[in-house]
Amino acid sequence: MPQDKSGFLSDRMQELLGSGVDKGSFERMQELNRLMSYYRCAMMAVVTKFNVLNEQFSLQFDRNPITGIKSRLKTLPSILEKLERRGHPLTIESIEENLNDVAGVRVICSFREDVHMLSEALMQQDDIILLERKDYIRNPKPNGYRSLHMIVSVPIFLAHEKKYMRVEIQLRTLAMDFWATLEHQLRYKKDLDIAADMERELFTCAHLSAELDERMDGLRQLMQAQNELSEFPVIDKSPRWTDQSQNLR
Ligand code: GTP
Ligand code: MG
Numbered sequence: 001m002p003q004d005k006s007g008f009l010s011d012r013m014q015e016l017l018g019s020g021v022d023k024g025s026f027e028r029m030q031e032l033n034r035l036m037s038y039y040r041c042a043m044m045a046v047v048t049k050f051n052v053l054n055e056q057f058s059l060q061f062d063r064n065p066i067t068g069i070k071s072r073l074k075t076l077p078s079i080l081e082k083l084e085r086r087g088h089p090l091t092i093e094s095i096e097e098n099l100n101d102v103a104g105v106r107v108i109c110s111f112r113e114d115v116h117m118l119s120e121a122l123m124q125q126d127d128i129i130l131l132e133r134k135d136y137i138r139n140p141k142p143n144g145y146r147s148l149h150m151i152v153s154v155p156i157f158l159a160h161e162k163k164y165m166r167v168e169i170q171l172r173t174l175a176m177d178f179w180a181t182l183e184h185q186l187r188y189k190k191d192l193d194i195a196a197d198m199e200r201e202l203f204t205c206a207h208l209s210a211e212l213d214e215r216m217d218g219l220r221q222l223m224q225a226q227n228e229l230s231e232f233p234v235i236d237k238s239p240r241w242t243d244q245s246q247n248l249r
Pocket of ligand 2 (some may be wrong): 101168
């Protein structure tokens with residue numbers, strides 16, 4: 001059995017930082033590191049689940065329903081800010097108890113239909129528990145934001161226990177992602193309330209992106225129908241690009 005290095009580490013850290021920080025604080029720091037590493041594992045488990053679904057779907061139907069997967073762990077300042085804003089205690093237990101989005105996975109799909117197909121395929125897996133589902137595609141937010149949000153609980157397998165961790169999943173099409181990414185940038189750059197006419201313009205753009213999705217869906221259905229009738233169906237032989245970026249916000 002490998003030796004637990006936490007006692008040794010806490011002594012060395014104390015030496016490094018001086019006498020102002022006591023042993024208990026180091027232990028809490030290590031507990032926090034452990035919790036963040038559990039969230040990272042849960043996030044990786046969810047990413048793998050989507051990669052497997054994409055692989056299986058492209059083998060079966062020769063089409064990629066997923067064009068990219070991004071993931072992110074909330075930073076400590078952002079965790080503390082959210083706990084404070086919502087009036088929750090600033091403790092490690094409170095993070096697990098009160099926050100659903102410490103670990104986040106964003107799945108960008110080719111078509112609108114893929115979003116619902118993938119969410120259903122994921123929920124059929126018997127180790128995953130759905131805690132919350134918000135369909136902002138069927139019911140967009142007042143500003144025009146569209147995506148399918150799910151909070152799930154996934155097991156991670158540690159040396160001596162199975163632990164369930166919460167992960168926020170956002171599923172959206174390329175067009176929804178285009179709008180949400182730029183809207184986020186504009187909102188954050190402006191910092192203050194965005195002016196009413198800018199809000200209206202963003203809302204119009206959201207409509208345009210929804211229309212784009214609808215028209216692309218129509219084209220896909222047309223292609224599919226033609227392929228089913230054809231003696232020589234079109235097969236996509238091009239290699240798949242994989243997204244290596246991890247910078248989800
Ligand atoms: P928060 O987690 O505090 O944001 O609120 P909530 O728990 O009610 O979550 P909700 O499901 O509404 O949104 C969670 C996440 O979805 C956000 O952190 C963003 O990543 C994304 N999101 C929600 N609304 C918008 C929006 O209007 N614009 C953009 N760009 N992203 C949004
Ligand atoms: Mg959130």
